[in-house]
Amino acid sequence: MYKKFVCLANSRKVSGRCIAGKELINGVYENWIRPVSERNSHEISEVDRRYQDGSTAQIFDIVGLKLKSKSAHPAQKENYTIDDGYYWSKEGRYTDSLDxxxxxxxxxxxxxxxxxxxxxxxxxxxxxxxxxxxxxxxxxxxxxxxxxxxxxxxxxxxxxxxxxxxxxxxxxxxxxxxxxxxxxxxxxxxxxxxxxxxxxxxxxxxxxxxxxxxxxxxxxxxxxx
Incomplete structure (x- = not known):
């Protein structure tokens, strides 16, 4: 599956980052999405969040990425497992009001x-x-x-x-x-x-x-x- 979201968290984890944002559906930012890896601690590495030009996903980027499946978690329903065989894609930047x-x-x-x-x-x-x-x-x-x-x-x-x-x-x-x-x-x-x-x-x-x-x-x- 392919999803797009505006990045609203690029936070520190022990050995990587926790990335999350609101999914862009038909021009509207709706449900939260948290891409996770298949590592034990689910962190996103620098390589995982890399664009094809070598830069990496940043706050307020509109990010496109391929996902394998919904990821089961007892408290984080927003988690999706990334397909790490593909680069992420920068689809633009969020410039509207944060409200x-x-x-x-x-x-x-x-x-x-x-x-x-x-x-x-x-x-x-x-x-x-x-x-x-x-x-x-x-x-x-x-x-x-x-x-x-x-x-x-x-x-x-x-x-x-x-x-x-x-x-x-x-x-x-x-x-x-x-x-x-x-x-x-x-x-x-x-x-x-x-x-x-x-x-x-x-x-x-x-x-x-x-x-x-x-x-x-x-x-x-x-x-x-």
């Missing part, structure tokens, strides 16, 4: 499940089924980027980047996996950075880890004026 892509969930899955360092940043695997969405494109409120060392007491001195924001009355502090946001704010050092202006965010449920799915800021984008 046209917004989702409007009542909440970002269930609240009141927080990790040691996060707020409303995870949900038990038993509370999620594949029937619901694992991806949303939202407009967060009071968005801040938080950089801090979280594992010093366990001998880990690396800095962590999180997004603090509100959405429909709930407060969140979730991990950022957008590599560009990580790069910018890790370079600035520890602190809280208020993002002024109009921002949009792709929020994703990651793979299961120790009984939970974690909520991830897979893409953070400023609206261009």
């Amino acid at each position: 046209f892509l917004l989702d409007d969930p009542d909440s970002l899955w269930q609240s009141d499940y927080s990790s040691y360092n996060g707020t409303n940043d995870r949900i038990p695997t038993t509370a999620i089924t594949a029937e619901g969405s694992s991806l949303y494109f939202i407009q967060p409120h009071n968005l801040e980027i938080v950089v801090r060392i979280e594992g010093a007491e366990f001998g880990n001195g690396k800095k962590k980047v999180r997004a603090a924001f509100s959405y429909n009355g709930d407060h969140y502090l979730i991990s950022v996996t957008d590599p560009e946001i990580e790069r910018i704010y890790l370079a600035q050092g520890e602190g809280r950075y208020k993002l002024n202006g109009q921002y949009f965010m792709t929020v994703s449920l990651g793979d299961a880890w120790e009984g939970y799915y974690y909520k991830l800021a897979a893409g953070v984008f400023e609206a261009k004026q």
Whole structure:
């Protein structure tokens, strides 16, 4: 099968990228799609997301690609297995208002499940089924980027980047996996950075880890004026 989508997440995974976006059907961007590989961790490699000219798929590219089949996952109904025998195709760039892509969930899955360092940043695997969405494109409120060392007491001195924001009355502090946001704010050092202006965010449920799915800021984008 062949599908086209606008890329709204190009986020970091342990050994590759998590790519996702909204499928283009008859001129309308509709359901989410998350291309995955057949590797154990399903990540997309640099080679997987390569165009024929050697460049790679980027945020807001309109991407065309061949897929083998729908991919079964207990919480990510949007997954499709790529056919890695073919290059991806750049069909254009998305230039319309990001408002046209917004989702409007009542909440970002269930609240009141927080990790040691996060707020409303995870949900038990038993509370999620594949029937619901694992991806949303939202407009967060009071968005801040938080950089801090979280594992010093366990001998880990690396800095962590999180997004603090509100959405429909709930407060969140979730991990950022957008590599560009990580790069910018890790370079600035520890602190809280208020993002002024109009921002949009792709929020994703990651793979299961120790009984939970974690909520991830897979893409953070400023609206261009």
